[in-house]
Amino acid sequence: MTSLPEDSPPLIGEDDRDTAVQRLQEAYGEGLIAHEELDERLQQVLTAKAHGELVSALVSLPETHPGTASTIAAGGGRIRRRGAWRVPRVLKVESAFGRVRLDLSRAIIEHPVVDIELQLGTGRARITVPRDAVVEVEGVHTGWKDLRYKTPQRSHPGGPTIRISGTLGFGRLKIRHSRR
Structure with a gap:
């Protein structure tokens, strides 16, 4: 079994990726981002390998409000x-x-x-x-x-x-x- 180098960034789980995709879809549905921007951000989320890449795809979106579901x-x-x-x-x-x-x-x-x-x-x-x-x-x-x-x-x-x-x-x- 191969081990990861100690300084490598933590890998992203599917739950994190799914949450990011859902948040982008909600932002698009609320009119916060355009269709082209949605495509670019989804591509970034789906190809992300580190948590920081997910964060950068969501950085300009407003925070989700607890209790909105x-x-x-x-x-x-x-x-x-x-x-x-x-x-x-x-x-x-x-x-x-x-x-x-x-x-x-x-x-x-x-x-x-x-x-x-x-x-x-x-x-x-x-x-x-x-x-x-x-x-x-x-x-x-x-x-x-x-x-x-x-x-x-x-x-x-x-x-x-x-x-x-x-x-x-x-x-x-x-x-x-x-x-x-």
Whole structure:
């Protein structure tokens, strides 16, 4: 077995590399870096051999905020959020059975882009988004019933982008814009 010289830099683990790639993708999704810059930085991260090379690829990005991801999970019963609740940057919702109701119409949304990741077995889900929100649903996979969402006829610019993704087994997902 060959040993490394004592003065060689520590090697990077796959977890460190994966975290760096995820952070770059988040920065791109939030509009902090351009597509070309994302490609350059990803190349740097994927070919990095030492920790310092990873750090230099992430150096100009703002620090990630703790608490920007949250998971709501229930085996059965209801999951309900409404009123003035703080919406994290990434919200994961997991439910085996039961209803899910997320009302973001009066919620505190501090991020320009919010990702809602659904993992639902059976039961219905209803998400109410702010009137001025842009909703993206390309990442939703339904098993039994189709997704119900109509893009509003009038656009109200300036709202957050709500990206909804995930899998629904035997339930239906209904998304609507609030009227106020």
